Amino acid sequence: MEEMVLQEQKHEVANPFADTVSFRKLFDIGKMFASSALVPQTYQNRPMDCTIAVDMANRMGVSPMMVMQNLYVVKGKPQWSGQACMSMIRGSGEFKNVRPVYTGTKGEDSWGCYIQAEYRDTGEIVKGTEVTIGMAKAEDWYNKNGSKWKTIPEQMLAYRAAAFFARVYIPNALMGVYVEGEAEDISKEERDRTDNPFDIPTDVMEEAEEVFK
Numbered sequence: 001m002e003e004m005v006l007q008e009q010k011h012e013v014a015n016p017f018a019d020t021v022s023f024r025k026l027f028d029i030g031k032m033f034a035s036s037a038l039v040p041q042t043y044q045n046r047p048m049d050c051t052i053a054v055d056m057a058n059r060m061g062v063s064p065m066m067v068m069q070n071l072y073v074v075k076g077k078p079q080w081s082g083q084a085c086m087s088m089i090r091g092s093g094e095f096k097n098v099r100p101v102y103t104g105t106k107g108e109d110s111w112g113c114y115i116q117a118e119y120r121d122t123g124e125i126v127k128g129t130e131v132t133i134g135m136a137k138a139e140d141w142y143n144k145n146g147s148k149w150k151t152i153p154e155q156m157l158a159y160r161a162a163a164f165f166a167r168v169y170i171p172n173a174l175m176g177v178y179v180e181g182e183a184e185d186i187s188k189e190e191r192d193r194t195d196n197p198f199d200i201p202t203d204v205m206e207e208a209e210e211v212f213k
Contacts, residue, residue, distance in 0.1 A: 029054050033064060043068050056175060062091075071177065079178040082159030085166050088173040089117065095169075096120050100158045101127075109134035113157035115165040128165030131157055 030051030033039050043050050050064075053071065057064040070084035080088075090098045095117035104110030112132030118125055133153060136142040141160075142149040149156050163179035 026054060026058075027051050029064075033068070039065070039068050040072075042072060059175070060173065077178055079180055079182060080174065082155065082162065082180040085159065085162045085174070085179045086115075089115065089162060089166055089170060092170045092173060094120060095126070100161060102154075102157070103130060104132060109137065111153070111157070113154075113161045115161050117165070117169075126169065128161055128168065131160045131164065133157070136160075 027047065030049075030053075031047040033050040033054065034043065034045055034047040037044065039050070043053065050068070053067045054064045056071070057067045060067070066084070070081040071078055072081075073079075086098070086100075089095060098115065098117040100113050101116050103112045103114070110132060112130050112135070114130040115128040116125065117128075133142065133149075136149050136153075136156070141147065159180055160182075163182060166174055166179070
């Protein structure tokens with residue numbers, strides 16, 4: 001899969017919820033995407049979900065398709081794909097020479113990864129939090145049922161390292177959304193208390209569609 005390149009947004013984003021006309025335009029765009037067979041299936045025929053995705057894309061300065069292809073819901077929590085998180089770091093405009101650095105011995109608990117980047121303005125080298133297999137085991141990420149840490153540990157190390165880096169250095173880009181794997185690593189009790197933010201009641205969605213027809 002080709003790497004996604006995010007464009008740094010230079011202009012101020014208008015608030016689409018500032019007035020009815022602005023929201024109507026946003027909702028119309030959401031309906032257009034919802035009627036397309038090219039968007040991911042989870043967004044097809046769901047105009048309200050598409051509207052939210054379009055608004056997020058507008059605020060991030062990226063394509064709505066990028067958001068729809070890389071934002072999905074797992075057990076009630078929206079999360080970015082690991083690749084999307086890495087692309088956000090590389091496309092933030094603040095850093096260059098972004099790369100994962102692996103440490104320790106492959107196959108052992110010391111095997112780890114951190115994200116290294118360089119500030120474009122100053123050339124300062126920044127190193128994110130190092131994530132290791134030992135950490136994954138200690139935090140009980142590794143042994144959870146269905147855990148990908150056992151099957152694709154190299155990718156999980158990079159994804160989690162990218163998530164830690166992004167949360168410290170470009171938190172606004174994530175917009176408070178989890179990165180792939182984080183949602184599953186939350187305790188089952190907490191997951192059960194969380195509703196799907198995209199699970200809009202049918203009557204509410206129908207009312208909104210009726211208002212903005």
